[in-house]
Amino acid sequence: MVQVGIVGATGAVGKELLSVLHDRKFALTSVHLFASERSAGKVVETPYGSLEVKLFSVQAAREMDYVFLAVSGTFALEHAEAIAADGGAVVIDNSSAFRLQENVPLVIPEINGAAIGTRRLIANPNCTTAIAAMALWPLHCHFAIEKMIMSTYQAASGAGIEGMNELLETTKASLDGAAPQHKVFAHPLAFNVIPHVDTFQPNGYTKEEMKVTWETNKIFGETSMKISCTAVRIPILRAHSEAITIQTKRPITPDAARALLEMADGVDVVDDPAALQYPMPLHATAKYNVEVGRLRQSIVFDEHGLDLFVSGDQLLRGAALNAVLIAEFLEQPYPSKFAKVVE
Ligand code: 11C
Numbered sequence: 001m002v003q004v005g006i007v008g009a010t011g012a013v014g015k016e017l018l019s020v021l022h023d024r025k026f027a028l029t030s031v032h033l034f035a036s037e038r039s040a041g042k043v044v045e046t047p048y049g050s051l052e053v054k055l056f057s058v059q060a061a062r063e064m065d066y067v068f069l070a071v072s073g074t075f076a077l078e079h080a081e082a083i084a085a086d087g088g089a090v091v092i093d094n095s096s097a098f099r100l101q102e103n104v105p106l107v108i109p110e111i112n113g114a115a116i117g118t119r120r121l122i123a124n125p126n127c128t129t130a131i132a133a134m135a136l137w138p139l140h141c142h143f144a145i146e147k148m149i150m151s152t153y154q155a156a157s158g159a160g161i162e163g164m165n166e167l168l169e170t171t172k173a174s175l176d177g178a179a180p181q182h183k184v185f186a187h188p189l190a191f192n193v194i195p196h197v198d199t200f201q202p203n204g205y206t207k208e209e210m211k212v213t214w215e216t217n218k219i220f221g222e223t224s225m226k227i228s229c230t231a232v233r234i235p236i237l238r239a240h241s242e243a244i245t246i247q248t249k250r251p252i253t254p255d256a257a258r259a260l261l262e263m264a265d266g267v268d269v270v271d272d273p274a275a276l277q278y279p280m281p282l283h284a285t286a287k288y289n290v291e292v293g294r295l296r297q298s299i300v301f302d303e304h305g306l307d308l309f310v311s312g313d314q315l316l317r318g319a320a321l322n323a324v325l326i327a328e329f330l331e332q333p334y335p336s337k338f339a340k341v342v343e
Contacts, residue, residue, distance in 0.1 A: 013160075069095065110337070124326065147246070166189065198211075271295050
């Protein structure tokens with residue numbers, strides 16, 4: 001008997017969690033939706049039928065085998081450890097609350113599932129980080145990435161259903177000639193790009209940008225990979241894209257990189273510019289695999305550099321799919337296909 005609980009099932013990530021669990025036929029016997037008093041008692045239509053939302057309590061959550069948290073970091077900080085403690089449920093937390101905590105594994109199963117060990121509280125990475133990491137891990141293993149520069153093109157879905165609705169509303173208002181109202185984003189997103197995702201840090205980077213640095217190092221088992229990211233919100237609904245330049249210790253070529261990426265699970269190489277084939281959010285949306293393409297030798301770092309472009313569904317690889325893959329990994333562990341080449 002495998003009982004699964006979801007906290008935050010009516011949010012953008014929560015809804016995808018239900019679809020992914022169902023679509024991947026995760027071997028569960030029952031699904032339980034938990035929420036605060038405000039939503040408890042509501043009936044939600046799910047791929048598992050109509051489910052009544054139950055009032056969250058740590059006790060009820062501890063009776064589950066797996067609890068997916070698709071809620072705020074504040075909620076996770078308050079309850080996650082208590083749900084998991086002393087043989088409680090395995091907690092897979094989508095928030096950033098525990099990601100950098102030393103005793104909490106930060107996991108992309110195809111990369112570092114083995115980091116979970118016997119831990120029962122597991123952090124799901126930031127979406128921008130996870131999408132890039134799928135393409136970068138095989139390259140890091142073989143060519144040893146030393147430095148990286150990334151610019152992102154992030155969808156409204158990163159700010160949840162409210163962000164997606166605000167994009168639709170500001171687009172409609174703009175087309176109707178009205179002044180677009182905005183609350184979720186710092187400026188109207190329709191017909192705009194906003195170089196500002198999450199809060200500004202003392203070093204001038206935003207927290208989203210620093211998450212890419214901090215989390216990529218942790219997932220890859222590194223401490224000193226230098227990563228500079230500029231995170232930009234663009235007016236699309238739900239797939240993030242990233243332009244990435246890497247500098248590697250070992251010489252790299254686009255052909256060698258392509259051969260590795262073609263072997264990687266969770267990655268589709270879409271790289272035929274002559275046929276107008278390259279990664280795009282339009283095609284990456286609602287897709288499990290991350291698209292990688294525009295592979296080219298860097299004209300800045302020469303044989304030690306590669307440029308690439310990735311697009312991946314923010315709600316799937318960036319959140320719900322990765323979380324379900326963590327639970328699948330726990331049911332049936334497997335080694336990473338790639339291991340770092342020792343110099
Ligand atoms: C965004 N990447 O696009 C953010 C959302 O660290 O879990 C995810 C924030 C996080 O706004």
